[in-house]
Amino acid sequence: MFSISSKPQTIRIKDHEIFINSPYKDMILIVGHPLENDKIPLNGVINFTINVDKLLVKKVSMKLTGQFKLEFVQMGTKNSGNNTKGVAVVKEKAPIFECQWDNLITKQDGEVTIHINNLDQVPNETKSSPGKSSLYGGRFKLTRNGSGSGSAIIDVTPENINSIPYQSQSSTKIQYRFHKGTYSIPFRALLPNDIPETIEGLQSGSILYTLESNIDCKYNNFNDNETDNDGNGSTGPSGVSIYNTNNLMGTYNPKMSQYHTYRYLRILRTLTMNNLNIDEEMCVSNTLRDKLQYEIKIPSRAIAIGSSVPIDIKIFPFTKQMKLNKISVVMIQQYFMKDLKGSVYDNEIIIFKKSMKSFGSLLLEDNRLFKELILNSKIDIPRDLKSVTQSCSIRDEKYIQVIHKLQFQLQFKRFDIELNQWKNLEIRATIPVILYVSPHVNIMGRIVFYDKMNGKIHFRTGEMIELFNNNDSSIPADMSRNQYQYYDDDDRPPPTYEEYNRDQLVIPSTIHHHLTTMVSNLSGNIPSYEQATS
Numbered sequence: 001m002f003s004i005s006s007k008p009q010t011i012r013i014k015d016h017e018i019f020i021n022s023p024y025k026d027m028i029l030i031v032g033h034p035l036e037n038d039k040i041p042l043n044g045v046i047n048f049t050i051n052v053d054k055l056l057v058k059k060v061s062m063k064l065t066g067q068f069k070l071e072f073v074q075m076g077t078k079n080s081g082n083n084t085k086g087v088a089v090v091k092e093k094a095p096i097f098e099c100q101w102d103n104l105i106t107k108q109d110g111e112v113t114i115h116i117n118n119l120d121q122v123p124n125e126t127k128s129s130p131g132k133s134s135l136y137g138g139r140f141k142l143t144r145n146g147s148g149s150g151s152a153i154i155d156v157t158p159e160n161i162n163s164i165p166y167q168s169q170s171s172t173k174i175q176y177r178f179h180k181g182t183y184s185i186p187f188r189a190l191l192p193n194d195i196p197e198t199i200e201g202l203q204s205g206s207i208l209y210t211l212e213s214n215i216d217c218k219y220n221n222f223n224d225n226e227t228d229n230d231g232n233g234s235t236g237p238s239g240v241s242i243y244n245t246n247n248l249m250g251t252y253n254p255k256m257s258q259y260h261t262y263r264y265l266r267i268l269r270t271l272t273m274n275n276l277n278i279d280e281e282m283c284v285s286n287t288l289r290d291k292l293q294y295e296i297k298i299p300s301r302a303i304a305i306g307s308s309v310p311i312d313i314k315i316f317p318f319t320k321q322m323k324l325n326k327i328s329v330v331m332i333q334q335y336f337m338k339d340l341k342g343s344v345y346d347n348e349i350i351i352f353k354k355s356m357k358s359f360g361s362l363l364l365e366d367n368r369l370f371k372e373l374i375l376n377s378k379i380d381i382p383r384d385l386k387s388v389t390q391s392c393s394i395r396d397e398k399y400i401q402v403i404h405k406l407q408f409q410l411q412f413k414r415f416d417i418e419l420n421q422w423k424n425l426e427i428r429a430t431i432p433v434i435l436y437v438s439p440h441v442n443i444m445g446r447i448v449f450y451d452k453m454n455g456k457i458h459f460r461t462g463e464m465i466e467l468f469n470n471n472d473s474s475i476p477a478d479m480s481r482n483q484y485q486y487y488d489d490d491d492r493p494p495p496t497y498e499e500y501n502r503d504q505l506v507i508p509s510t511i512h513h514h515l516t517t518m519v520s521n522l523s524g525n526i527p528s529y530e531q532a533t534s
Contacts, residue, residue: 012055012219015182016048018062018211018263024468027266029439030197036272037193046104046213048259049182056153057176058216058256059103060185064110064265065210066097066196068399070339072204092339096196096207096399099189105156105164105176110189153177161185178217196399198266200446200459201389204347205337205400208457210450211263216256262455264448266467268390268437277302277434284408284429292317292369296408296429304438305390306383313408315373321415322369323422328355328409329379333388336401351388351404354379381435384444384464391434406431442468 020026021043030040046062074088098113152174154164158181199207271278278300285295293316303309313327334348356377364370382388394400412425437443444464448457 012050012052013215013217013259014049014051016213016215016259016261018044018046018213018261020044020263020265024439026264027268027467030267030269032272034194039190039193040195041188042191043186043188046185046187047183048215050178050180052219053180054220055178056218057105057156057178060105060213060215061103062101062110062187062211062213064097064099065095065212066207067093067210068096068207069093070205070337072345074345090339090345094340097209099191101187104185104187105161108186108188110187112189112192114192155179157181158183195267196394197269197390197392199389199392199394199400201386202335202400204345207394207400209265209267210455210457211265212455213261215259217259218256262450264450264457266445269392270437270439271302275302282431282433284431290318291414291425292322294410294427296431298406298431298433301432302434302436303381304441305381305385305388305435306441306443307438308378308380310376310378313373313375315369315410317369317372319414320368320370323367323413324359324363324369324373325367325411325413326355326357327375328353330407330409332405332407334403334405335389338399351382383441386446386464388435390437404433404435406433439468442466
């Protein structure tokens with residue numbers, strides 16, 4: 001059915017958006033382990049434009065919510081009576097983190113509430129003294145018309161939005177009359193250092209963060225451009241006008257309207273420069289008697305997602321009757337999830353599998369090992385957080401744990417003299433690794449859209465967005481000046497392995513040539529003994 005109206009509906013609030021003060025769009029990058037961090041600062045602004053005059057606003061609130069979600073089908077074991085398997089649908093959703101801003105007009109600081117199963121919420125550290133009027137910024141003193149309990153209205157403009165007084169007494173209800181213009185309201189909070197990081201790539205579970213801003217308001221019953229009857233009001237310091245609501249409530253629609261907007265926030269964690277896993281070389285080796293000796297090595301246990309990892313493989317045959325058929329490497333991602341009842345579910349997936357069958361001049365034509373084999377190669381890690389999830393342990397394995405490992409498979413054929421035939425020989429080796437997010441590698445994340453009706457998150461299939469693009473034009477200029485504004489020199493994220501090895505090598509013969517040339521030039525200018533004493 002079509003609705004018919006006498007005049008088009010007025011859009012009273014537009015351009016309602018949330019911006020995070022971060023060098024990366026919609027992301028907080030935490031450097032280091034929770035035990036190495038202080039509280040994490042979160043700050044930004046809420047922008048919106050009011051198209052009508054004298055819009056009565058009750059409050060401008062905001063909330064940061066972290067949702068833990070499990071959704072998958074669990075296959076059970078076979079029943080004793082028949083060969084069918086039991087199937088259970090696991091579907092849970094619970095908030096594990098919450099930070100609220102009750103009214104940003106009067107208070108910029110958010111109050112953090114942490115949900116851990118059925119534990120009580122964390123008490124707020126900053127509380128107002130009862131029975132006293134708290135002055136926000138100390139610039140205004142709010143007075144109420146009349147005596148006893150009542151309410152008051154304060155005129156708000158884009159110029160004085162950040163200087164509104166804060167009234168803690170519950171006997172006076174305050175509302176705010178916004179005039180036409182574009183408003184920018186700052187917010188801030190200190191997040192706990194052990195805040196769970198975003199998990200968005202697993203098929204079975206996730207931890208996703210949403211910033212939601214709400215504007216509760218009433219619009220004028222008159223035409224938006226008409227002047228209503230303000231009545232007699234008082235003027236406070238610095239030109240703040242305060243009105244008794246008894247003179248104004250008849251001009252406003254009694255129904256409260258709400259304008260809301262959503263912003264997806266990623267909270268990721270990276271390593272520090274002095275993390276031991278960066279410099280820990282990983283090596284596995286073994287000796288098979290009368291057969292061969294092998295060694296597999298990677299330069300670092302910590303690997304940045306989206307980077308390339310050098311692999312060194314050495315094989316020393318003890319017999320000439322040995323052939324190398326294939327070398328395979330597989331990256332496995334294993335994850336564990338715990339529901340609210342304490343049941344643990346686990347699964348593993350293959351991130352990639354690479355193999356090599358042709359070894360060129362390293363082997364003979366029939367792939368026979370005639371001397372030691374030294375193979376230097378590299379593997380590329382996927383660069384998007386849908387294909388691979390960072391290694392993590394959320395709340396000490398209380399919710400989600402993700403671990404990674406590289407599995408190597410060396411396939412040989414050796415000639416058995418007693419049986420006079422070739423037999424298969426297979427060697428398996430595993431190296432545990434840590435995959436981490438590095439701002440030096442421009443990885444990709446999933447594009448997120450929100451349902452405007454209920455705020456549900458939807459991922460657009462097959463579309464990605466760059467996470468560490470510092471040239472993003474949608475980030476306000478004053479929010480992306482210093483890319484390392486939160487980092488000390490020792491706490492900056494480490495460079496990738498490629499950046500460690502960009503220095504040019506200096507060959508010893510080159511050094512000798514330069515030293516010889518330098519000495520010869522100097523010796524030509526040194527005077528003899530007779531010249532020096534004459």
